[in-house]
Amino acid sequence: MRIRNLVALLLLCLATGTLGAPPVQAGAAGTFLSLPYTTTDVAGNQWMIYQNGMLQQRGNQPVYAQGAMLLINGEALQAASNRVHIDDDTGELVLDNLSAAGMTVTRRVLIKANDAYVRYIDVIKNATPADQTLDVQLQSRVNFQLIASQTVPDPHNKDRVLAWVGQTQVNRAAVELLNGRSSDNAFSIAAQQDANLVQADLSVKVPAGKEVAVMHVHSTAASADAGMQLVAGWQESKLLKNVRPEIGRILINFNSGISLIGDAQVLRGDLLDVVELRGGDQLKGTLKEPTYTLHTFYGEIQLPADALIGLINIGKYRPRQLLVSGDGQVFGGQLAKETISLELSSGQLTQIPLSQIARIGYRRRPGESADTAADQTAEQSADQSIVLLRTGDRMAVLPPEGTIDFLTRYGLLKLDPKAIGAIAFQSDDNAVHTAYLTDGSHFAGLVASEEFKMKLRGTGPARVEGADNGAATTQQLPSEQTITIPAAALFRWQLSCKTAEPGDDSPALRLDNGDLFVGSLAGELKLNTLFDTITINAGEIHSLTHTPDAGSDVQIELWDQTRLSGSLRDEKLTCALSSGQAVNVPVALIESYSQPQPQPSDGMVQQIKLVVANLSADDWKQRDQAQNQLTAMGPMIAVVLKQLLPSQPPEAQQRLEAVLKQFADKKSSGGAASVTGGG
Numbered sequence: 316m317r318i319r320n321l322v323a324l325l326l327l328c329l330a331t332g333t334l335g336a337p338p339v340q341a342g343a344a345g346t347f348l349s350l351p352y353t354t355t356d357v358a359g360n361q362w363m364i365y366q367n368g369m370l371q372q373r374g375n376q377p378v379y380a381q382g383a384m385l386l387i388n389g390e391a392l393q394a395a396s397n398r399v400h401i402d403d404d405t406g407e408l409v410l411d412n413l414s415a416a417g418m419t420v421t422r423r424v425l426i427k428a429n430d431a432y433v434r435y436i437d438v439i440k441n442a443t444p445a446d447q448t449l450d451v452q453l454q455s456r457v458n459f460q461l462i463a464s465q466t467v468p469d470p471h472n473k474d475r476v477l478a479w480v481g482q483t484q485v486n487r488a489a490v491e492l493l494n495g496r497s498s499d500n501a502f503s504i505a506a507q508q509d510a511n512l513v514q515a516d517l518s519v520k521v522p523a524g525k526e527v528a529v530m531h532v533h534s535t536a537a538s539a540d541a542g543m544q545l546v547a548g549w550q551e552s553k554l555l556k557n558v559r560p561e562i563g564r565i566l567i568n569f570n571s572g573i574s575l576i577g578d579a580q581v582l583r584g585d586l587l588d589v590v591e592l593r594g595g596d597q598l599k600g601t602l603k604e605p606t607y608t609l610h611t612f613y614g615e616i617q618l619p620a621d622a623l624i625g626l627i628n629i630g631k632y633r634p635r636q637l638l639v640s641g642d643g644q645v646f647g648g649q650l651a652k653e654t655i656s657l658e659l660s661s662g663q664l665t666q667i668p669l670s671q672i673a674r675i676g677y678r679r680r681p682g683e684s685a686d687t688a689a690d691q692t693a694e695q696s697a698d699q700s701i702v703l704l705r706t707g708d709r710m711a712v713l714p715p716e717g718t719i720d721f722l723t724r725y726g727l728l729k730l731d732p733k734a735i736g737a738i739a740f741q742s743d744d745n746a747v748h749t750a751y752l753t754d755g756s757h758f759a760g761l762v763a764s765e766e767f768k769m770k771l772r773g774t775g776p777a778r779v780e781g782a783d784n785g786a787a788t789t790q791q792l793p794s795e796q797t798i799t800i801p802a803a804a805l806f807r808w809q810l811s812c813k814t815a816e817p818g819d820d821s822p823a824l825r826l827d828n829g830d831l832f833v834g835s836l837a838g839e840l841k842l843n844t845l846f847d848t849i850t851i852n853a854g855e856i857h858s859l860t861h862t863p864d865a866g867s868d869v870q871i872e873l874w875d876q877t878r879l880s881g882s883l884r885d886e887k888l889t890c891a892l893s894s895g896q897a898v899n900v901p902v903a904l905i906e907s908y909s910q911p912q913p914q915p916s917d918g919m920v921q922q923i924k925l926v927v928a929n930l931s932a933d934d935w936k937q938r939d940q941a942q943n944q945l946t947a948m949g950p951m952i953a954v955v956l957k958q959l960l961p962s963q964p965p966e967a968q969q970r971l972e973a974v975l976k977q978f979a980d981k982k983s984s985g986g987a988a989s990v991t992g993g994g
Contacts, residue, residue, distance in 0.1 A: 346400060346401045346403075347398055347399070347400045348398070348399060348400070348401070349397050349398055349399075350364060350365055350366050350397050350398075350399060350410075351363045351364060351365050351366075351371075352364045352399070352408060354426050354428060355374075355428070356426070356427070356428040356429070356430075356431040356432075357428060357429055357430075357431055358431040358535070359374065359375070360372055360374070360377075360431060360535055361373045361374040361377070362426055362433055364408060364410075364424055364426075366394045366397055367384075367385075367391065367392040367393070367394050367410075367413060368383060368385065368392065368410050368413070368422040368424060368435070368437075369381055369382065369383065369384055370382035370383040370433060370455075370533060372458075372535075376458075376485045376487060377458055378457055378458060378459075378483060378487050378488070378489045378535045379455065379456075379457060379458070379489060379533070379535075380456045380457060380458045380511070381454075381455065381456045382455040382456070382489075382533055383433070383435050383453065383455060383531065383533055384453065384454040384455065384456075385415070385420070385422070385437055385451070385452070385453060386415065386451075386452040386453075386454065387415040387416040387418050387420070387439065387449055387450070387451060387452070388415075388416040388449060388450050389416075389450065389452070390415040390416045391415060392413045392414070392415045392420060392422075393413065393414050393415065394410070394412070394413055395412040395413070395414075396412060399411075402423070404557075404559070405423075405425065405557045405558075405559060406425060406557070407423040407424060407425045407436075408422075408423070408424040408425075408426075409421065409422075409423055410422040410423075410424065416449070417442075417443055417447075418439050418440060418441060418442070418447070418449065418521075419439075419440045419442055420437060420438065420439050420440070421437070421438040421440075422435060422436075422437050422438075423435070423436040423437075423438070423562070425557075431534055431535075432490075432532050432533065432534035433532070433533045433534070434530065434531075434532050434554060435530065435531050435532075435533070436528055436529070436530045436558065436562060436566070437451075437528065437529050437530075437531075438526055438527075438528045438562060438565070439451065439521065439526065439527055439528070439529070440521075440525075440526045441521040441522065441523055441524065441525055441526070442524065443523060444523050444524075445523050446520060446521070446522050446523055447520070447521050447523075448518060448519070448520045448521075449518070449519055449520075449521060450516060450517075450518055451502075451516070451517045451518075451519060451529060452514065452515065452516050452517075453493065453502065453514070453515040453531060454512065454513070454514050454515075455489065455491060455512070455513050455533070456511050456512050457481060457483050457489050457511045457512075457513075458483070458511070459483035459484040459485050459511070460483065460484050460510070460511055461481045461482065461483060461506065461507070461510055461511060462482055462483065462484055463481070463482040463539050464479070464480075464481045464482075464506045464507065464513075465479075465480055465481075465539065465543070466478065466479050466480075466504055467479070467480065467543060467546045467547075469494065469496055469501075470496065471496060475494065475501050476493075476494065476501075476504050477492060477493070477494050477495070477496065477546065478490065478491060478492040478493060478494075478546045479491045479493065479504050479506055479513055479515075480536070480539050480542035480543055480546065481506055481513060481539075482538060482539040482542075483511075486537070486538060487535055487536070487537060487538075488535065488536045488537070488538055488539050488541065488542040489513070489533075489535060489542075490533070490534045490535060490536050490542040490545055490546060491513065491515075491531065491532070491533055491534075492531065492532040492546060492549060492554075493515050493531050493568070494568050494569070495530075495551055495568060495569030495570050496551060496570075498567075498568050498569055498570060500517065500519060500567040500568050501517070501568055502515035502516060502517045502529075502531075502568060503515065503516050503517070515531075517529065517567075517568065519567060526565055527565055527567050528562050528565045528566045528567065529566070529567060529568050530554075530555075530566055530568060530569045532549070532554060551569065551570070555569065560580055581624065581625045581627070581639050581674075581676065582625050582627075582674040582675065582676030583624060583625065583676045583677065583678070583679065584599065584676045584677060584678035584679075585678060585679070586678060587599040587600055587601065587660060587678055588600060588601055588602040588657070588675070588676065588677050588678050589675070589676045589678075590602075590655065590657055590667055590672060590674075590675050591672070591673045591674040591675070591676070592667075592671050592672060592673060593628075593671055593672070593673045598657060598659065598665075598667070599659075599660060600657050600658050600659040600660050601657070601658045602620065602655065602656070602657055602658075602675065602677065603656040603657065603658055603664065604620050604652075604655060604656055605619070605620055606618065606619050606620060607620065607623070607626075607638060607650060607652075608650065608651040608652070609636065609638060609646055609648040609649070609650055609651070610648050610649045610650075610651060611646065611647065611648035611649075611708075611798075612648070612804070613798040613799055613800045613804070614796075614797065614798040614799060616646060616648075616771065616796050616798065617796065618638055618640070618646060620677075622640050622641060622642075623638055623639065623640050623641065623677060624639055624640065624641045624676070624677050625638075625639045625674065625675055625676045625677060626638055626639070626672075626674065626675035627639070627673075627674050628669070628672050628673055628674065629647075634669070634670065635647055635648065635649065636648065636649065636650050636669070637707070641680075642711065643709065643711075644709055644710050644711055645707060645708050645709045645710075646708055646710065647706055647707060647708045650669060652669070653668065653669050653670075654666040654667060654668055654669060655667045655669060655672060655675065699711050699772070700712050700713065700714045700732075700808070700809070700810045700811075701808075701809045702769065702800065702805060702807075702808050702809075703805075703806045703807040703808075703809070704800070704804050704805060704806055705741070705804055705805070705806045706804070710769075710771060710798075711771070711772040712769040712770060712771055712772060712798075713769070713770040713771075713772060713795065714732045714733070714810060715732050715767070715769070718730055718731060718732070719732060719735065719738070719762065719764075720762070720763035720764065721738075721748075721750055721760045721761070721762060721763065722760050722761045722762075722763055723758060723759070723760035724759075724760070724828075724901075724904070725758075725898050725899055725900055725901075726899060727763070728760070728896060728898065730750065730752075730896065731894070731895060731896070732810055733753075733811075734752050734753055734754070734892075734894035734895055734896060735750060735751070735752060735753065735810045735811070736751040736752055736753045736809075736810060736811050736812070737750075737751045737807060737808060737809045737810060737811075738750050738751070738762065738805075738807070738808045738810075739751070739806075739807050740762070740802065740805040740806055740807060740808070741806050741807070747759050747760060747761055748760055748761055748762050752833075752892065752894045752896070753811055753894055754817075754833045754834070754892060754893035754894040755816055755817040755821065755823075755831070755833040755893075756831055756832045756833045756834070756892055756893075756894065757830065757831055758830035758831070758832070759828070759829075759830060762802055764802060765801065765802055765803075766799055766800060766801045766802060767799070767800050767802065767805075768797060768798075768799050769797070769798055769799075769800060770795040770796065770797050770798075771795065771796045771797075771798060772795075817831075817833050819911060820911050820912060821833055821893070821911070822834060822835045822836075822893075822908075822909065822910040822911070822912075823908070823909055824836070824890050824900065824905065824907075824908045825905075825906045825907050825908070826900065826904045826905060826906055827863055827904055827905075827906045828904060830904075832890045832892055832898055832900065833892060833893050833894075834890050834891050834892035834893050834894075834896075834898075835853070835854065835890070835891055835910055836853035836854075836856055836859070836888055836889065836890055836891075836908060836910070837853050837854070837889045837890070837891045837897070838853050838888075838889050839851065839852060839853065840853055840856075840871075840883060840884075840885070840888070841883065841884035841885065842869075842871065842879055842881040842882070842883060842884075843881050843882045843883075843884060844879060844880065844881040845881070848884070849879060849881070851871065851873070851879075852914070852916070853888075853889075854913065854914035855873050855874045855913050855914055855915065855916055856871055856872070856873060856874075856908070856910055856913055857872045857873060857874055857876075857909070857910055857911075857913045858871070858872045858907070858908060858909050858910070859871050859872075859905070859907065859908040860906075860907050860908075861902065861905045861906060861907070863906075866882065866903070867882045867883045867884075867886065867902050867903070868880070868881070868882050869881070869882075869883055869902070869905075873913070874913035874914065874915050874916070874951050875915070875916075875919075875951070883902055885902070886901060886902055886903075887899045887900060887901050887902065888900055888902060888905070912951075912953060912954040913951065913954070914954055914955070915951065915952060915954075915955060919952070920955055923945070923948070923952055923955050923956070923959075924959065926941050926944050926945055927941070927945070927956070927959050927963065927967065927971070928941075929941035930942060930963065930966070930967035930970050930971070931963070931964050931966070931967050938966070938970065941970075942970045942973070942974060945971075945974045946974050946977055949978075950978040950981060953975055953978050956971050956974060956975055957975070959971070960972070960975075
């Protein structure tokens with residue numbers, strides 16, 4: 316479970332987690348039948364599945380009129396036939412050959428009669444030659460008007476919801492689970508009281524020829540409170556228990572719980588450790604190896620058994636061992652020892668040749684829960700520095716102590732590791748490397764170093780059985796083992812998952828080569844116009860546009876809506892990134908620059924300060940007048956007011972906060988900005 320969650324966390328910081336995933340197969344074909352399909356669960360719900368996968372209930376006071384309706388870019392699914400089949404391996408109804416908005420869709424519907432819920436997994440394939448950004452929408456209509464509607468928040472992210480519960484006029488509730496705990500891709504849920512519709516939306520980018528899958532669960536309860544309790548009692552590991560591995564790996568709104576290394580699934584024991592042989596036999600007992608010494612191309616490392624959950628033997632003639640840790644790391648190489656020690660449940664100790672082993676799986680440790688372990692891992696690994704190699708190895712390493720040199724079209728940038736979200740050494744978009752900064756900036760270039768010396772994070776203690784007194788002891792391996800990785804072997808280096816998306820208030824410099832710098836222009840610009848050379852303080856620029864092949868000709872709009880066109884004297888502009896880096900960008904590469912909160916001119920700043928001082932005047936009429944003057948100046952002075960706010964007396968602070976709130980309300984309602992004198 317832990318390896319699954321970390322893999323999902325890493326891939327979702329990059330994109331949707333679908334790149335490189337093999338196409339999903341339809342699954343084992345079983346009984347073919349015609350729709351609608353009808354069955355009854357233990358709660359007395361009669362569920363019906365129609366041609367496009369729509370869910371409906373019949374019988375005594377049915378809640379769902381039209382449930383689980385899937386739309387893509389606003390288009391409903393179209394079905395090519397009325398026949399479906401049952402996957403004999405999973406028990407799912409498989410509705411394939413569906414289509415919408417140019418996408419092909421397979422809906423896998425599992426009706427859990429004993430647990431009284433219906434689980435959908437919708438596999439969406441982009442068969443077009445271009446990447447597509449899709450609006451995936453789910454809709455459900457209930458038979459009776461909603462008298463109460465509430466959502467269930469994610470315990471690890473209060474701004475995101477897991478499920479929706481709607482109570483109807485007949486005092487029965489619809490229950491819909493739409494997102495997994497700690498998932499990075501989540502449906503937004505909207506429902507209105509006194510209506511009968513709930514709607515969920517998710518925007519997702521699907522690369523050309525690739526697939527994504529979304530899961531949702533539908534049920535009913537006797538009341539809204541019972542529905543909330545139902546959601547709280549659902550364990551994601553059970554909801555996902557029989558998901559096919561090739562589908563679980565492309566789920567984007569749930570963490571599937573399927574631990575995969577390439578196409579191999581990590582084996583786990585239940586009550587006992589398990590060793591699976593190449594012929595298919597399994598031996599169960601207690602693994603007695605205290606540590607594993609692994610020879611790798613990046614150095615010899617030692618891993619304690621207590622930190623591992625499994626081993627996979629890859630290759631037939633010269634096998635390579637993959638050791639998988641409980642916190643999501645994967646180490647590949649050759650084990651120094653040629654046998655594995657296993658104590659059978661009978662008490663016999665046997666040595667199993669490594670050449671005969673296919674997989675090894677450790678039992679779950681005491682207190683280890685499939686769901687809680689995933690939640691803990693997501694929290695612990697969010698700030699970890701992790702390297703992914705082209706060989707499939709994944710390792711948690713300590714952040715580098717110095718800067719990382721990055722060669723770009725803008726010169727050599729010495730990047731602070733704290734400012735880097737990730738470096739992609741292999742990309743579908745660029746033949747070179749791509750740096751992603753924590754402020755949202757991204758740009759192409761080349762890492763200057765040919766190799767990196769890295770220190771592995773401590774992997775914990777190793778148990779050594781049979782000390783001098785016969786009792787078990789604990790050996791602490793070195794907390795920092797040093798490895799050397801060639802840059803050519805790196806696939807991705809994830810230094811942090813706290814990479815921001817540029818907000819509406821973020822300054823941004825966009826280049827015509829696709830690079831993006833989140834930050835503000837700095838210094839002075841000399842603009843040659845038809846009538847004069849104008850000196851412009853870069854901090855006062857609201858926007859700058861540059862037409863391709865226009866040389867140094869630009870159009871600039873200032874904070875007070877002044878517009879100027881002309882030719883810049885300097886060939887490069889300095890951009891101070893929000894993460895602290897300064898970059899000199901050629902004007903010829905600039906597409907546009909926007910600064911939603913430009914700095915007013917020095918003269919205007921002095922005028923603002925005089926008016927702000929009157930907020931502390933003895934006469935309340937003078938204080939009111941000053942507040943009105945500031946409001947009349949418009950939102951463009953907000954940046955100055957925010958700078959002055961901390962140094963003001965309490966009443967002046969309250970008045971400034973009121974002015975800033977008015978500006979924010981005006982902006983959210985689409986009001987136009989204005990700049991006037993304070994008189």
